[in-house]
Amino acid sequence: MSTRYFGARVTRNEDPALLTGRGLFVDDVRLRGVAHAAVLRSPHANARLLSIDVRQARALRGVLAVYVHADLGTLGDPLPKLIPHPALVHHKTQSALAKDRVRYVGEPVAFVVAESRYIAEDACDRIAVEYDPLPAVASLEAAVGPDAPRVHDDVEGNVCAHYTQRVGDVDAAFARAPHRFRERFVIDRGAASPMETRGVAASWDAGAARLEVWDSTQAPIPIRNGLAQLLGLPEQHVRVVAPDVGGGFGPKVMMFYPEEILVPFAAMRLGRPVKWIEDRREHFVATNQEREQIHDAEIAVDGDGRILGVRTVFLHDAGAYIPYGLIVPIVASTTLPGPYRIPNYHCEFRAVFTNKTMVSPYRGAGRPQGVFVMERLLDRAARELGVDRTEIRRRNLIQPHEFPYDVGLIYQDNAPLRYDSGDYPRCLDRALELIDYAGWPARQRAARAEGRALGCGVACYVEGTGIGPYEGARVTVEPSGQVFVATGVGTQGQGHLTAFAQIAADALGVSPRRVTVHTGDTGMFGWGTGTFASRGATVAGNAVALAAAAVREKTRLVAATLLEAPPEEIELGDGDVFVRGVPARAVTLGEVARAANPLRFAMPREWEGPGLEAIRYFAPPQGAFSNGVHACVVEVDAETGALTVLRYVVVHDCGRVINPSILDGQIRGGVAQGLGGAFYEKLAYDDQAQPLSTTFMDYLLPTAAEVPPVEIGHVETPSPLNPLGIKGAGEAGVIPVIAVIAQAVEDALDPLRLHITEAPLSPNRLRQLIVEARRSP
Amino acid sequence: MAVRKIALRINGKTYTGRAEPRKLLSDFIREDCGLTGTHVGCEHGVCGACTILLDGEAVRSCLLFAVQAEGADLATVEGLADGDRLHPIQQAYQDHHALQCGFCTPGFLMTTLALLRDTPHLTETDIREALAGNLCRCTGYQHIVAAVAAAAAALASGAHPDAYPPFARRVGDSVDPARKERKRNAANDRRTTGAASTRRPRRT
């Protein structure tokens, strides 16, 4: 396959529409006679729901319907339990509308449909709800504390799962280890906060019994299948479209959010299209969040800093229900070992209910927490043993000849955790070169002489990507010569419409501009899983490659009849199909497509059907493991606790790269989100689990003035697990940021021997740590 | 619910509609005028996705009621391109991969249009501070800053005389932004005295 576009910085096919206001996000979908919905949500974090009086709301002019739990019938049952796990003994999920108990501020209580969103919100103000407030539990410690209030009455100590994985003999390793260092790490809750909040619209054609749903989801096919089952409709009569989605980052892959049931339900009941668009304040309570964990971790090393064993026992905040299984704690546990040889490893967690919004993966999905624990333990060991922090990492890195490297754990896809390929030492060296680590001590001294506290940080990570089960793709060439690709994953800005076009373009010898890619529309392609865990490009990309290769072979087969030459001598290039070496004997790709669909005479059997079209699926045996190293230089104002990131470097290995510009964008966007979680973004709650930061004025997303330029260096170690040799990269930018910032801040205030074991920091918190460190020399 | 007749111009074209005084301008543009290019990200004046030009000034359309825009001249993202020919700012955004999901992009484009019209020559720090009122969650801003710098160069070259259509100019403003820049007082000191956290990133 002559590769011309694979690996090129092709500008994006999706840009012209998005740049000219012709994007189509859920709220932009035009539905004639659409009614607007609003959700009444609980103001209490834990309360019995005694009564709901909706009469005044229903009486308001312009209100079409007000639904409560009793109106939902079987749709009011607890929502589906995703990804069950034997250790998850209390797999609790909420109902679309609360029946008799609310367990987090924001839990849906009533659903109002009206002529406008304004009137729907007026109606919510007129619904009288009688609650019997109960004591609520906000923090993890409180949740597992003695006589803690119970989120679910039948769940003792609020623990819904307890799961351990082990490698080697940890107790023996710790017993004989010359050095052991123990730490307690606290990582706070964060919200992905895509610029587009969630949205669902639905229209029901009663005559044809067909349902169309527009949903800002990252996984339209599972939503289609789930809705068909719940509503008793054939899957063929339900179409779910994820149009342009304004950023996903994890929380938009969920089955189901209550509104994904309530909107279709209302549309079917009223016989009118219904649209619900989440507002920003709602988003802070109604869309899943993640990150909150407390680790009690320990590392055992020998005199040279070689790791003998690592152990962590942690609490994972699950929120009020746990619809999404144990994905995040399992990913945290299995990402912790990172690029290091850890002969003896024990990871044990308890998933704990709290009276807060549910938890499901947010970009990184537990990896930032795991990497924070590992890198911080290594920094502690380096400081105690007086070993250089990059040297202690180098000594423990898995070497290139050791791949595939079996870590000895079970990964989130239930497959053995086996790193397929990588060159970890080269990434570390490249990063140290870019940040000029060799010259760092001198630069730091010079800055200190000017009274400036500068610090450097370095952190390594491995990222599991491209997990199964599968994705599929259909590639079609039309008589116009235009190529069409359809696949089931959703797109939220990752540039699939360009990257997949590049893959198909190379196979069929056309320009990517001549390839139209459709994603996220179950009407166009009905098989697939969804976009998450950095798997879009790896799994769907390879399916596109397989389908495009099949169409290439079909094209040569059909063209052979037109050009009277054996298929093996037929080539494709620049939109033409020609005999190798005789470019004049050529036909256009479109002509072959037309010939492939004869109106008369017999169609050769070996064509196996008409048209230049093929569907292929790609089911990776296991995940592909990218890796990388981040390094940064920060300046700390010790008097005000303010932090400025002066330089940020990422060296990244995700195998072969389809489009370097798109990859750079994914990394730089990830770093910005990581910086948010390191110094700006904190979801604050009071001790009764009342959320205190439900606007962008209090939950602080970094702006262009806070995010530094990110310098990027690539290393390419192809993956042996898929034809294109690619690995995922969607989460690489965010994973080690809290770890590298912590190390850099400690380095900046080195004389104080600061001890950072939490994230995020803030000027206020950093100042407290400095005062405490100065007080206890 | 006193409904009022509202007439205004968007991208040079007149639109009329009827709306309650409480109807936000962002909703009026999207629902009553059918221009869905302007997006709504927060409705409390922070994210900037709803930024449009009102009589030439970059404003948050979610913090204005439609009745306030009666008789005004609005500019939205739909008015930038000339048929299939992208505006130099839009072209720079594509060339520099300055957008991913595209939800915040219209707000950034309108902010950039007013910014480059008023201050054609900008340092990177000026650009970053001027864009601090537009949040983006996908790009990490670097490519957007590069696109704005590239657009500034393209526009300063004078190769695009039609870069600022009438509906994108401030009332009573002249056509040539560079001439206005010279007219404005030079004493407008670029450096602000912000403390540490507003200090500029410096190379070491």
Add this chain to the structure above:
Amino acid sequence: MKPAAFEYHAPRTVDEALALLDAHGDEAKVLAGGQSLVPMMNMRLARPGVVVDINRLPALDYLTLDGGALRIGALCRQRAVERSALTAEHCPLLRDAVRLIGHLQIRNRGTVVGSIAHADPAAEMTAALTILGGEVTATGPGGERTIDADELFVSYLTTSLDPRELITEARFPVLPAGAGWSWTEIARRHGDFALVGVGVVLSVRAGVVADARIALTGVGPTPVRATHAERALAGAAPGDALWEQAAEAVRAEVEPDDDIHASAAYRRHVAGVLTGRALAEAHGRAREAA
């Protein structure tokens, strides 16, 4: 997050506006820039029954220099004050403070007078008016009256205005000749409300501090005039030791609150740090008086 319904009026004269305020009292809210009021209405935190939109009163959109003070009309946008040659030349402290209000889009619509009437103790304009010894003209049923900054700000979002009064103008005295100035603040992000903001005006004569005025935001229910620190500076020899002494005086004087972004202890400490830095910067800019 859509606002609750309200009765909307867009008077064409100041008298018409005043008549509306008189008729509706504290049920009515004045809408100028709306950059603070409308977010609260969208969140249904504020539900005024009547909104009096004064944006159709062009007579109130002016910025002039008169009698040693900048006269800023109720409809003069913050961005206009930020970019005006008058502000840069006669009151650079005001320019430096205005420039840090929110973002471009906010300052294009927000008004200086509106920010003062809103009286958010973390907002730059309240301190700027206080430190420059400014005043406002309030017009109401009882006619016009002048209110000094010290009597205007009562508490959080609360001024001594009667609900039926409209601030038609704010006056910011120009900096004394040769005075040095500084506006220094720390905010979590560019454009956020300052955790702490400090404004300083410093005059030096015959090698000693002739006059020093210090005002802070974010450390109390209103902007705080650091009178003890000012007294410590008067007549003393400028230099780092003096700035540290003033910083300590400020730390003793302020009564900050906790919130999720910063503790009272942090704000107290940083108030001192920023005061020291602001005094040093102001001293650097002060020209020995003739």
Add this chain to the structure above:
Amino acid sequence: MKLEGTQTLPATVETVWKSINDPETLRRCTPGLKELSETGPDAYAATLTVGIAAVKGTYKGTLTLSEKQPTTHLKIILEGTGGPGFMKGEGIVDLEPQGEGTLVKWTGDVQVGGLMAGVGQRMLGGVGKMLIGQFFKCLEQHLGTDA
């Protein structure tokens, strides 16, 4: 949200004790208290409109007095639900004679929920202190005239 403060009042502890137990004083001095009707011993149904500037919320709920140790100690619990969410305040008031007057030491734990908590957090502490301050200032004026 923990609040605390002290206040001196120009009246004996006995007079101060009598006034803060008297519904009439509570009606006059509690900022925004619209209705207060006795529903039982030391228990009242209350309607409170609390807020500052454009931000107002009307809360309907209960006010109860307990842990009564005449002239020295008292606990006030105020609960209400309304437009912008709900509010629960627990106040402890301790009285000590101080010369001619009385030294009042009060601590408060105010829990605010719903809209007000999620958005108004930045000012809640300050506003809470301000409203309690207004209560004591009114009490001071009221006691100043009667004593």
